[in-house]
Amino acid sequence: MSEWISVEKQKPSHGQIIIAKVNDIISEWIVELECYICPEYGFIDYLDKDGNEFPCIVTEWMPK
Secondary structure, three states, rough: OOOOEOOOOOOOOOOOEEEEEEOOOEEEEEEEEEEHHHHOOEEEEEEEEOOOOOEEEEEEEEOO
């Protein structure tokens, strides 16, 4: 299995499916997400399996 990558060191690529460590300040868990990078502004967002914006904080990730 791959090692966790800090989002501070490296961001996933646009459209890449990742396994992410996420938190909502109170708890931390692992979830599968898709990375979305806005082509106009370059900000990174994450989408769940249904294509909805995922509102929690991604701290680390690894390729699926």
